[in-house]
Amino acid sequence: MSLQILIDGRFFDKNDAKISVFDHGLLYGDGVFEGIRAYSGRIFKLKEHIDRLYDSAKAIMLKPPVAKKKMIQDIRKTLRKNSLRDAYIRVVVTRGAGDLGLDPNKCPSASYFIIADKIVLYPKELYDKGLSIASVSVRRNIPEALNPRVKSLNYLNNILAKIEGTQRGVPEALMLNAQGFVAECTGDNIFIVKDGVLITPPSSAGALMGITQETVIALAEKSGLRVKEELFTRYCIFTADECFLTGTAAEVIPVVNVDGRIIGDGKPGKITCMLISKFRRLAGTTGVLI
Ligand code: PXG
Numbered sequence: 296m297s298l299q300i301l302i303d304g305r306f307f308d309k310n311d312a313k314i315s316v317f318d319h320g321l322l323y324g325d326g327v328f329e330g331i332r333a334y335s336g337r338i339f340k341l342k343e344h345i346d347r348l349y350d351s352a353k354a355i356m357l358k359p360p361v362a363k364k365k366m367i368q369d370i371r372k373t374l375r376k377n378s379l380r381d382a383y384i385r386v387v388v389t390r391g392a393g394d395l396g397l398d399p400n401k402c403p404s405a406s407y408f409i410i411a412d413k414i415v416l417y418p419k420e421l422y423d424k425g426l427s428i429a430s431v432s433v434r435r436n437i438p439e440a441l442n443p444r445v446k447s448l449n450y451l452n453n454i455l456a457k458i459e460g461t462q463r464g465v466p467e468a469l470m471l472n473a474q475g476f477v478a479e480c481t482g483d484n485i486f487i488v489k490d491g492v493l494i495t496p497p498s499s500a501g502a503l504m505g506i507t508q509e510t511v512i513a514l515a516e517k518s519g520l521r522v523k524e525e526l527f528t529r530y531c532i533f534t535a536d537e538c539f540l541t542g543t544a545a546e547v548i549p550v551v552n553v554d555g556r557i558i559g560d561g562k563p564g565k566i567t568c569m570l571i572s573k574f575r576r577l578a579g580t581t582g583v584l585i
Contacts, residue, residue, distance in 0.1 A: 299376045301369055301409040303360065306376060312408070319402050320389025324449030327351035330543045331384040332414065333374060337582030338384070341367060343506045351445045352388055359388045360405045367583070373409045374585045383414040383544065389448065417545055421466070422571065425551030425563045426540070428480065430469040430529055431459035435478035435501040443478070443501050453481040467540065469529075469553065472501040476526040483542035484508040485550075487527065487535035488566050494531070497524040507541035507574075514573045520566065529554065537564025539571075546578070547571045 300312035307313075320326035329348045332339050345363050352359050359366065366386070374382060386409050393402035433456040436443055441452075453470070460468025460481070469485065472478045479485055479502035486495045486508075493515050498504045512522050532538055538550040538558045547570050549563030558564075563571075 298410075298412060299373070301373045301376075303406055303408070304369065306373075312410075314389065314406060314408070315392040317392040317394070318389050318406065319391065319393050319399060320387070320406070320448050322393075322395070323390075323397060324447065324451070325355070325357075325399060325402075326387060326389035326448040327355065327357065327446055328385060328387040328448060329446060331370070331386065332543050332578070333380065333382045333384060333411075333585060334578050334582065336380040336585050337580075338370065338374070338585065339578050339582040340506050340510065341370070341583045343509070344386075347446060347504070347506065348386060348388065351447065354442065354445045355447065356399070357388060357390060357405060360407055366407070370409055370411075371583070371585055373411045377411055379411050379413070380585065381414060382411045385410040387448070414544075417548065422548060423563070425549035425561075426467060427465050427552035428467045428469050428540075428550055429460055429463045429465045429554050430471060431456045431463070433459055433468075433470065435470040435472050437473050438499070438501055443503055444498055446503060457481045469532075471529070476500055476528060477532065478502045479505075480540055480542075483540035483545050483548075485532075486511065486539050486541065487532055488537035488564060489531070489535050491520065491566070493520055493522040493566070494527060495522070495524055496526060500526055505541055507543055507546065510577065511541050511547060511570055511574060514570060514577065515566075518569070518573070532556075532558070535559070537567050539564075539567045547574045 298309040299306045329344045331344045388407045391402040391405045456468040484505035533556040549567045
C-alpha cells in the first residue's frame with residue numbers, strides 16, 4: 296500500500312493526494328502549518344504543536360475546518376494507517392479554494408491535510424562534529440509585517456536565506472532582524488553558551504517561538520543552568536563558548552563555525568552535548584501514544 300495522506304478527513308494514496316490549483320494556500324501562501332515528530336510510538340509535544348497551529352491560524356483570521364480534538368485524532372489515525380512509529384508529521388491548514396483574487400472571504404471553506412512519513416535524519420557526523428553556519432544578507436521579516444511567530448505557508452523569507460546559505464556552502468543560514476540582532480536560522484532557533492549561561496533570542500527579536508527551544512530551556516533550567524532570553528549580535532556568537540541550534544527536524548545540533556569564526560575549541564561543547572542527551576531521552580520516552 297502506498298503512503299496514505301489524509302485530506303479533509305479522507306485518506307488518499309500518495310499519488311492521488313491533490314488539492315485545487317485555486318487553493319489560496321498555493322496561490323498566495325495563505326495558510327499555516329506544523330512539523331511534528333513521533334518517536335517510538337509517541338507523538339512528541341503534540342499539544343504544543345496543535346496550540347501553535349491554531350494560534351497561527353487565529354492570527355491570520357483562518358478558521359481551521361475541524362476542532363483541535365478532531366485534528367489530534369486525525370494525526371493519530373494517519374500514523375496508524377501508515378503503520379508509522381517514528382515519523383515526521385506535516386499538518387497543513389489552507390484557506391481553501393477561492394477565485395483569482397486575494398480576498399480570503401471568497402474562499403468558502405478552509406482545507407486541512409496531514410502527511411506522515413518516515414523521518415529523514417540529518418547525518419550523524421553533523422551531531423558528532425558540529426555544523427558550520429553563515430549569516431546571510433536576507434533579514435528576517437519584521438514582526439509588524441508578517442510576524443515570524445505565525446508559522447505560515449509563506450516561507451519565502453526563509454527560503455531566500457536558505458538559498459544564500461547554500462550558495463555559501465553551509466547547510467543552515469543565520470538570519471538577523473532588521474536591526475542587526477540575531478533572530479534565528481531558516482528552520483531552527485539558535486542558542487549560545489557564555490560562562491555557563493544559555494542565551495537565546497526572545498521571540499520579539501523576530502523568530503518563531505520554537506517548541507524544541509522551549510523544551511531545551513526547560514531542560515537546562517531543570518539541570519540548574521541559567522537561561523536568558525535576550526537580544527545579541529553576531530559578535531556574541533563569535534566570542535561564545537558554545538553554540539547550538541534547535542528544531543523539530545534537527546532536534547539539538549552543535550554549531551562549531553559561524554562566518555568562518557571557530558566557536559569555543561571547535562568541537563561540540565559540553566553543555567550542548569549534555570542537552571542533546573537529555574533531549575533525546577525526553578523525546579524517546581514522553582508524548583501522546585499513537
Ligand atoms: N524557526 C523556524 C523559522 C522554523 O521554521 C523552528 C524555528 C524550530 O521550531 P520547532 O518548534 O520545530 O522547534 C522552525 C521549524 C524542516 C522544517 O523540515 C522545519 C520547520 C519548518 C519547515 C521545515 O526542517 N520549522
